[in-house]
Amino acid sequence: SQQGEEDPQALSIQEGENATMNCSYKTSINNLQWYRQNSGRGLVHLILIRSNEREKHSGRLRVTLDTSKKSSSLLITASRAADTASYFCATNSNSGYALNFGKGTSLLVTP
């Protein structure tokens, strides 16, 4: 069953601006992951944050996790046209093997 819900569904910004995407989930988790999907391509793992972590950084990416609100956010700073893609949050399924993905946020960064 669908676990995550991203918000907004679509986001359009200009190069250099920051992009923030939010994700809410329903059940308890071990960790939460963010993936990027460029048009016509497979998903690429960006970052994983564990349930006992509140914030994590990787390059221009900053992820926060609030387990009390069952929500996470992904911030991309100083965005570039190459950041144009769909971004998905994912949580582990009950069995722990597969991932439950949200519907994704479609990000458009214009030069």
Added chain:
Amino acid sequence: DTAVSQTPKYLVTQMGNDKSIKCEQNLGHDTMYWYKQDSKKFLKIMFSYNNKELIINETVPNRFSPKSPDKAHLNLHINSLELGDSAVYFCASSPLAGGPGDTQYFGPGTRLTVL
């Protein structure tokens, strides 16, 4: 040196036909998956295999039959294709058996169109 590869990339076929999609990973991972992405980009797990054994079968019609000849390959065979099977199918793999929410590595996808 592609990590997770799928063939074919595009598949167009008539209703009622039987088709297969192949997946191979050269990462030495124990666990492989098939996901279906619909026209609204929603991704849903179909199957998961760990060391050639079926772990997850998520309410997928039995027209879909995964086959894992070895832990580096997970193929998907679909019988009696229906219009609703049109989607993009992604293969993925992850390193640890039973690891909760391991990072997954995705193939490029196979776009299936059923006419």
